[in-house]
Amino acid sequence: MMLCDVIGTVVSPSEQTPALDGRVLLVVRPVSPTGQNATNKPRVAIDTIGAGVGDRVLVIDEGNSGRQILGAKDAPVKTLVVGFVDEVEMGGRVVYDHRAGR
Amino acid sequence: MLIGEVVGSVVSTKKDEQLESFKLLVVQVRDHGNRPKDQYVVAVDSVGAGPGDVVLYATGSSARQTIITKDKPCDAVVMAIVDSWDVQGENVYEKWSE
Protein backbone atom coordinates (compact mmCIF):
# COMPACT_ATOMS: atom_id res chain seq x y z
CA MET A 1 0.00 0.00 0.00
CA MET A 2 1.06 3.57 -0.34
CA LEU A 3 0.21 6.96 1.05
CA CYS A 4 -1.37 9.23 -1.54
CA ASP A 5 -3.07 12.59 -1.81
CA VAL A 6 -6.29 12.75 -3.78
CA ILE A 7 -5.70 15.50 -6.34
CA GLY A 8 -8.52 15.09 -8.83
CA THR A 9 -11.33 13.15 -10.39
CA VAL A 10 -11.76 11.31 -13.68
CA VAL A 11 -15.02 10.65 -15.48
CA SER A 12 -15.23 8.18 -18.33
CA PRO A 13 -18.83 6.94 -18.44
CA SER A 14 -19.33 6.43 -22.14
CA GLU A 15 -16.33 4.30 -23.02
CA GLN A 16 -14.79 2.20 -20.28
CA THR A 17 -14.26 -1.40 -19.34
CA PRO A 18 -17.53 -2.72 -17.78
CA ALA A 19 -15.85 -3.45 -14.42
CA LEU A 20 -15.55 0.32 -13.86
CA ASP A 21 -19.24 1.06 -14.44
CA GLY A 22 -20.72 2.87 -11.46
CA ARG A 23 -17.32 3.32 -9.80
CA VAL A 24 -15.86 6.66 -8.77
CA LEU A 25 -12.37 7.25 -10.16
CA LEU A 26 -9.89 9.53 -8.40
CA VAL A 27 -6.51 10.89 -9.45
CA VAL A 28 -4.08 10.17 -6.61
CA ARG A 29 -0.42 11.12 -6.17
CA PRO A 30 1.94 9.01 -4.04
CA VAL A 31 3.53 11.15 -1.31
CA SER A 32 6.22 10.75 1.34
CA PRO A 33 4.98 10.25 4.95
CA THR A 34 5.27 13.96 5.71
CA GLY A 35 3.38 14.70 2.50
CA GLN A 36 5.95 17.25 1.43
CA ASN A 37 7.09 15.63 -1.78
CA ALA A 38 5.55 13.47 -4.43
CA THR A 39 7.38 10.16 -4.80
CA ASN A 40 5.90 8.77 -7.98
CA LYS A 41 3.71 9.60 -10.93
CA PRO A 42 -0.03 10.00 -10.36
CA ARG A 43 -2.40 7.09 -10.68
CA VAL A 44 -6.07 6.65 -11.35
CA ALA A 45 -7.69 4.76 -8.45
CA ILE A 46 -11.14 3.36 -7.76
CA ASP A 47 -12.70 4.89 -4.65
CA THR A 48 -14.14 2.49 -2.05
CA ILE A 49 -14.46 4.76 1.00
CA GLY A 50 -15.95 8.03 -0.24
CA ALA A 51 -12.71 10.02 -0.40
CA GLY A 52 -12.46 13.41 -2.06
CA VAL A 53 -9.94 15.93 -3.36
CA GLY A 54 -7.57 17.01 -0.59
CA ASP A 55 -7.81 13.79 1.45
CA ARG A 56 -4.74 11.75 2.30
CA VAL A 57 -5.52 8.11 1.67
CA LEU A 58 -4.16 4.56 1.64
CA VAL A 59 -3.96 3.12 -1.85
CA ILE A 60 -3.52 -0.54 -2.67
CA ASP A 61 -1.99 -1.29 -6.09
CA GLU A 62 -2.27 -5.02 -6.60
CA GLY A 63 -4.89 -6.84 -8.62
CA ASN A 64 -5.81 -9.75 -6.39
CA SER A 65 -6.33 -7.50 -3.37
CA GLY A 66 -8.33 -5.10 -5.49
CA ARG A 67 -10.66 -7.78 -6.79
CA GLN A 68 -11.15 -9.08 -3.26
CA ILE A 69 -12.16 -5.69 -1.92
CA LEU A 70 -14.60 -5.09 -4.74
CA GLY A 71 -15.79 -8.70 -4.66
CA ALA A 72 -15.36 -8.75 -8.41
CA LYS A 73 -13.82 -11.93 -9.77
CA ASP A 74 -11.70 -11.51 -12.94
CA ALA A 75 -12.25 -7.74 -13.04
CA PRO A 76 -9.41 -5.66 -14.51
CA VAL A 77 -8.93 -3.58 -11.37
CA LYS A 78 -5.71 -2.93 -9.54
CA THR A 79 -5.46 0.52 -7.98
CA LEU A 80 -7.96 1.21 -5.18
CA VAL A 81 -8.39 3.81 -2.46
CA VAL A 82 -8.99 1.59 0.60
CA GLY A 83 -8.44 3.76 3.67
CA PHE A 84 -8.59 7.27 4.95
CA VAL A 85 -5.40 8.39 6.74
CA ASP A 86 -6.02 9.99 10.14
CA GLU A 87 -2.47 10.13 11.39
CA VAL A 88 1.08 9.31 10.33
CA GLU A 89 3.66 8.94 13.06
CA MET A 90 7.41 9.02 12.49
CA GLY A 91 10.03 8.79 15.20
CA GLY A 92 7.41 9.21 17.93
CA ARG A 93 6.17 12.41 16.35
CA VAL A 94 2.93 12.89 14.49
CA VAL A 95 3.96 14.16 11.04
CA TYR A 96 0.48 14.20 9.59
CA ASP A 97 -2.77 14.75 11.43
CA HIS A 98 -5.94 14.90 9.41
CA ARG A 99 -7.83 16.92 12.03
CA ALA A 100 -5.09 19.52 12.21
CA GLY A 101 -5.24 19.81 8.43
CA ARG A 102 -1.69 18.35 8.12
CA MET B 1 11.72 -9.61 -0.78
CA LEU B 2 13.09 -6.16 -0.22
CA ILE B 3 14.87 -4.38 2.60
CA GLY B 4 13.65 -1.25 4.30
CA GLU B 5 13.60 0.60 7.58
CA VAL B 6 10.45 1.10 9.60
CA VAL B 7 10.18 4.87 9.92
CA GLY B 8 6.65 5.25 11.17
CA SER B 9 3.11 4.03 11.39
CA VAL B 10 -0.24 4.94 9.89
CA VAL B 11 -3.54 5.30 11.70
CA SER B 12 -6.63 4.85 9.57
CA THR B 13 -10.04 4.50 11.19
CA LYS B 14 -12.15 4.72 8.07
CA LYS B 15 -11.01 1.90 5.82
CA ASP B 16 -12.24 -1.20 4.06
CA GLU B 17 -13.45 -3.66 6.73
CA GLN B 18 -11.18 -6.42 5.41
CA LEU B 19 -8.20 -4.25 6.42
CA GLU B 20 -9.30 -3.98 10.04
CA SER B 21 -6.92 -5.48 12.63
CA PHE B 22 -3.88 -4.71 10.49
CA LYS B 23 -1.00 -2.78 12.05
CA LEU B 24 0.29 -0.52 9.29
CA LEU B 25 3.94 0.49 9.15
CA VAL B 26 5.62 3.10 6.98
CA VAL B 27 8.73 1.48 5.51
CA GLN B 28 11.43 3.51 3.78
CA VAL B 29 13.15 1.44 1.10
CA ARG B 30 16.91 0.83 1.41
CA ASP B 31 19.31 0.02 -1.43
CA HIS B 32 21.84 -2.84 -1.28
CA GLY B 33 24.33 -0.64 0.54
CA ASN B 34 21.84 0.28 3.29
CA ARG B 35 21.33 3.78 1.89
CA PRO B 36 17.75 5.06 2.24
CA LYS B 37 15.84 5.79 -0.95
CA ASP B 38 13.13 8.40 -1.41
CA GLN B 39 10.57 5.63 -1.69
CA TYR B 40 8.04 4.50 0.90
CA VAL B 41 5.72 1.55 1.30
CA VAL B 42 2.87 1.09 3.74
CA ALA B 43 3.14 -2.54 4.86
CA VAL B 44 1.21 -4.79 7.22
CA ASP B 45 3.25 -5.93 10.23
CA SER B 46 3.38 -9.69 10.89
CA VAL B 47 6.40 -9.94 13.21
CA GLY B 48 6.05 -7.09 15.73
CA ALA B 49 8.47 -4.69 14.07
CA GLY B 50 8.71 -1.11 15.25
CA PRO B 51 10.29 2.21 14.35
CA GLY B 52 14.04 1.94 13.73
CA ASP B 53 13.96 -1.72 12.78
CA VAL B 54 15.53 -2.74 9.49
CA VAL B 55 13.10 -5.25 8.03
CA LEU B 56 12.40 -7.53 5.10
CA TYR B 57 9.12 -6.98 3.36
CA ALA B 58 7.39 -8.78 0.53
CA THR B 59 5.05 -7.25 -2.01
CA GLY B 60 2.43 -8.47 -4.44
CA SER B 61 0.70 -11.80 -3.99
CA SER B 62 3.53 -12.99 -1.73
CA ALA B 63 2.26 -10.50 0.83
CA ARG B 64 -0.72 -12.77 1.44
CA GLN B 65 1.45 -15.75 2.45
CA THR B 66 1.41 -15.03 6.19
CA ILE B 67 -1.29 -16.20 8.61
CA ILE B 68 -2.52 -12.69 9.39
CA THR B 69 -2.68 -11.61 5.75
CA LYS B 70 -3.90 -14.90 4.25
CA ASP B 71 -6.80 -14.27 1.85
CA LYS B 72 -6.83 -10.59 2.85
CA PRO B 73 -6.46 -7.61 0.54
CA CYS B 74 -2.85 -6.81 1.31
CA ASP B 75 -0.03 -5.97 -1.10
CA ALA B 76 2.93 -5.52 1.26
CA VAL B 77 3.88 -7.35 4.46
CA VAL B 78 6.81 -6.99 6.87
CA MET B 79 7.83 -10.60 7.54
CA ALA B 80 11.31 -10.43 9.11
CA ILE B 81 13.46 -8.17 11.26
CA VAL B 82 17.01 -8.02 9.95
CA ASP B 83 19.87 -8.69 12.41
CA SER B 84 22.81 -8.22 10.09
CA TRP B 85 23.50 -7.99 6.44
CA ASP B 86 26.61 -8.44 4.30
CA VAL B 87 27.34 -7.42 0.73
CA GLN B 88 30.40 -8.91 -1.00
CA GLY B 89 31.88 -9.96 2.31
CA GLU B 90 31.44 -6.55 3.89
CA ASN B 91 29.10 -5.95 6.74
CA VAL B 92 26.70 -3.12 5.87
CA TYR B 93 24.31 -3.46 8.80
CA GLU B 94 24.50 -4.87 12.31
CA LYS B 95 21.47 -4.50 14.56
CA TRP B 96 23.31 -5.05 17.83
CA SER B 97 26.38 -2.95 17.02
CA GLU B 98 25.41 -0.04 19.25
Added chain:
Amino acid sequence: MYLGRVTGRLVATVTYPGLEGVKLQLLEPLDEGGQRTGEQLVAACHLNVGPGDLVHYIDGREAALVLPETFVPVDVAITGFVEQLDVNGRAIPQDVQPQDAQPVSDVGSKAP
Protein backbone atom coordinates in the same frame (compact mmCIF):
# COMPACT_ATOMS: atom_id res chain seq x y z
CA MET C 1 -4.27 2.67 -13.40
CA TYR C 2 -2.59 5.61 -15.01
CA LEU C 3 -3.47 8.50 -17.27
CA GLY C 4 -2.28 8.45 -20.86
CA ARG C 5 -2.92 9.72 -24.34
CA VAL C 6 -3.27 7.62 -27.45
CA THR C 7 -0.65 8.73 -29.97
CA GLY C 8 -1.01 6.17 -32.72
CA ARG C 9 -1.98 2.74 -33.90
CA LEU C 10 0.00 -0.39 -34.46
CA VAL C 11 -0.85 -3.31 -36.69
CA ALA C 12 0.50 -6.82 -36.18
CA THR C 13 -0.80 -9.62 -38.35
CA VAL C 14 1.02 -12.44 -36.61
CA THR C 15 0.04 -12.56 -32.95
CA TYR C 16 -0.32 -15.12 -30.20
CA PRO C 17 -3.63 -17.06 -30.41
CA GLY C 18 -6.33 -15.12 -28.59
CA LEU C 19 -5.02 -11.73 -29.66
CA GLU C 20 -6.62 -11.81 -33.11
CA GLY C 21 -8.85 -8.78 -33.56
CA VAL C 22 -7.47 -7.00 -30.50
CA LYS C 23 -6.54 -3.44 -31.44
CA LEU C 24 -3.07 -2.25 -30.51
CA GLN C 25 -2.51 1.44 -29.81
CA LEU C 26 0.53 3.49 -28.93
CA LEU C 27 0.13 5.65 -25.87
CA GLU C 28 2.17 8.05 -23.84
CA PRO C 29 1.85 8.12 -20.03
CA LEU C 30 0.82 11.50 -18.65
CA ASP C 31 1.00 13.23 -15.30
CA GLU C 32 -1.90 15.13 -13.77
CA GLY C 33 -1.04 18.25 -15.78
CA GLY C 34 -1.13 16.45 -19.11
CA GLN C 35 2.67 16.34 -19.43
CA ARG C 36 4.33 13.18 -20.69
CA THR C 37 6.08 11.17 -17.96
CA GLY C 38 7.81 8.33 -19.76
CA GLU C 39 8.42 6.19 -22.80
CA GLN C 40 5.60 5.36 -25.16
CA LEU C 41 3.88 2.04 -24.64
CA VAL C 42 1.93 -0.35 -26.82
CA ALA C 43 -1.45 -1.07 -25.27
CA ALA C 44 -4.14 -3.57 -26.14
CA CYS C 45 -7.48 -1.90 -26.61
CA HIS C 46 -11.02 -3.24 -26.64
CA LEU C 47 -12.72 0.17 -26.55
CA ASN C 48 -13.64 2.74 -29.14
CA VAL C 49 -10.72 5.17 -28.71
CA GLY C 50 -8.17 6.48 -31.16
CA PRO C 51 -5.16 8.77 -31.58
CA GLY C 52 -5.41 12.01 -29.61
CA ASP C 53 -7.79 10.62 -27.00
CA LEU C 54 -7.09 11.02 -23.29
CA VAL C 55 -7.48 7.60 -21.64
CA HIS C 56 -6.72 5.63 -18.50
CA TYR C 57 -4.87 2.35 -18.72
CA ILE C 58 -3.89 -0.58 -16.54
CA ASP C 59 -0.64 -2.54 -16.49
CA GLY C 60 0.51 -5.93 -15.28
CA ARG C 61 -1.50 -9.14 -15.23
CA GLU C 62 -4.77 -7.21 -14.93
CA ALA C 63 -4.32 -5.78 -18.43
CA ALA C 64 -5.36 -9.07 -20.05
CA LEU C 65 -8.57 -9.08 -17.98
CA VAL C 66 -9.82 -6.12 -20.02
CA LEU C 67 -9.94 -8.27 -23.14
CA PRO C 68 -12.53 -10.87 -24.20
CA GLU C 69 -9.90 -13.63 -24.03
CA THR C 70 -8.25 -13.15 -20.63
CA PHE C 71 -5.41 -15.69 -20.82
CA VAL C 72 -3.24 -13.77 -23.27
CA PRO C 73 0.25 -12.27 -23.01
CA VAL C 74 -0.67 -8.62 -22.65
CA ASP C 75 0.74 -6.24 -20.03
CA VAL C 76 -0.82 -2.87 -20.86
CA ALA C 77 -4.46 -2.26 -21.79
CA ILE C 78 -6.68 0.78 -22.11
CA THR C 79 -9.49 0.81 -19.52
CA GLY C 80 -11.44 3.93 -20.43
CA PHE C 81 -11.86 7.11 -22.42
CA VAL C 82 -11.46 10.14 -20.14
CA GLU C 83 -14.36 12.47 -20.75
CA GLN C 84 -13.54 14.84 -17.95
CA LEU C 85 -10.47 15.21 -15.76
CA ASP C 86 -10.36 17.68 -12.91
CA VAL C 87 -7.12 18.16 -11.04
CA ASN C 88 -6.98 20.62 -8.15
CA GLY C 89 -10.13 22.24 -9.47
CA ARG C 90 -8.66 22.67 -12.93
CA ALA C 91 -10.09 20.83 -15.90
CA ILE C 92 -7.53 19.30 -18.27
CA PRO C 93 -8.77 19.70 -21.84
CA GLN C 94 -9.35 16.60 -23.92
CA ASP C 95 -8.03 18.16 -27.09
CA VAL C 96 -4.37 18.88 -26.23
CA GLN C 97 -2.29 17.43 -29.03
CA PRO C 98 0.00 14.50 -28.23
CA GLN C 99 3.57 15.68 -27.83
CA ASP C 100 4.91 12.99 -30.08
CA ALA C 101 2.38 13.09 -32.90
CA GLN C 102 4.05 11.80 -36.02
CA PRO C 103 2.65 10.97 -39.43
CA VAL C 104 1.49 7.39 -39.52
CA SER C 105 3.26 5.47 -42.25
CA ASP C 106 1.25 3.10 -44.41
CA VAL C 107 0.86 -0.45 -43.30
CA GLY C 108 3.21 -2.56 -45.34
CA SER C 109 5.76 0.15 -46.03
CA LYS C 110 9.02 -0.97 -44.52
CA ALA C 111 10.94 1.28 -42.20
CA PRO C 112 14.58 1.68 -43.29
